[in-house]
Amino acid sequence: MKKRSLYLITFVVAALFSSCGRNCGCGPIPQSVYGDLPGRWEWIKTTTPSKTIWAKDAGYSRRMDFVNDKIIHANKISFYKNDSLERDFLISKVLEENWEEKSILLKYNSDAQLKIFRHNELINEHYDIEMSEIMPEYSIEADTVRHFYHFVRYLD
Numbered sequence: 001m002k003k004r005s006l007y008l009i010t011f012v013v014a015a016l017f018s019s020c021g022r023n024c025g026c027g028p029i030p031q032s033v034y035g036d037l038p039g040r041w042e043w044i045k046t047t048t049p050s051k052t053i054w055a056k057d058a059g060y061s062r063r064m065d066f067v068n069d070k071i072i073h074a075n076k077i078s079f080y081k082n083d084s085l086e087r088d089f090l091i092s093k094v095l096e097e098n099w100e101e102k103s104i105l106l107k108y109n110s111d112a113q114l115k116i117f118r119h120n121e122l123i124n125e126h127y128d129i130e131m132s133e134i135m136p137e138y139s140i141e142a143d144t145v146r147h148f149y150h151f152v153r154y155l156d
Contacts (some may be wrong), residue, residue, distance in 0.1 A: 036118055036127055037066040037077075041149035044128070048145050062147075067155050077106075077114070089114060089134065105138055113138040126151035 043062035046053045055061065065078045069090075077089040089108045096105040102118040115132040130148045132138060 036129070037116070038068070039154045040065050040152040041129065042152045044148040044150050046145065046147050063152070064149055065155060087134070108134070112136060115143065 041064040043055050043064070045055060060082050063080045063083075065080070067076055067078070068074070069076045072090075075091040077091065079086045079089070089106070089112070091106050092109050093107040094104060095107050095113065097103070102120070103115055105113060105115045107113050112134045113136070114134050115138050117130045119128045119130070128148065128150050130146045132143045133145045133147075135142055
């Protein structure tokens with residue numbers, strides 16, 4: 001009986017030492033970028049290849065609301081300029097979620113795509129995000145304009 005217990009303890013200890021302590025990819029699953037998106041986001045700036053437009057200098061405000069629309073039972077991103085709705089982006093599919101670059105590629109029905117990147121640094125318990133322009137089909141080459149947002153609050 002003691003011998004069997006000793007074998008069992010040895011096996012458990014060996015399993016612990018040989019498992020996730022090394023870079024085997026079996027550690028805790030990183031938090032999903034998608035899970036960080038619900039809520040209201042305030043525009044910080046937009047960068048293009050030739051300039052940066054800061055919200056404080058632009059003369060207008062922008063915001064993004066990420067909500068679950070309970071009427072249509074789907075997630076939706078709404079873009080506002082000076083509190084006027086500019087565009088709704090109804091998420092029909094998550095095309096790709098990349099843990100290494102902390103990004104997610106979203107599809108709007110069949111005619112547009114949007115890529116969102118989460119920054120590494122927590123600011124007031126939330127990550128800032130940046131996103132591409134809405135494109136017919138996302139491509140790295142065409143991704144030259146980025147919009148930066150800061151989390152404001154959760155929405156009901």
